[in-house]
Amino acid sequence: MDFKKFTASAFAEFCGTSRHTLLWYDKFGLLKPDSMGQNGYRYYSLHQYIKYDLISIMKQSGSSLAEIKDFLDN
Numbered sequence: 110m111d112f113k114k115f116t117a118s119a120f121a122e123f124c125g126t127s128r129h130t131l132l133w134y135d136k137f138g139l140l141k142p143d144s145m146g147q148n149g150y151r152y153y154s155l156h157q158y159i160k161y162d163l164i165s166i167m168k169q170s171g172s173s174l175a176e177i178k179d180f181l182d183n
Contacts, residue, residue, distance in 0.1 A: 164181075
């Protein structure tokens with residue numbers, strides 16, 4: 110089954126955040142795109158929203174990005 114992919118801008122809008130935030134999370138290794146297009150665009154899948162939501166909740170509760178990365182890696 111082929112699931113719809115969202116550009117970084119579309120996924121950011123769906124999540125209620127900015128494209129810049131997603132790019133930062135990618136650079137920091139928190140939320141990598143599901144795939145990269147030949148055009149260099151980052152594409153996200155709907156199932157990645159769960160991970161984004163967890164990152165957002167942890168950030169709102171006061172966790173640093175380093176603490177969140179450590180949690181997700183382990």
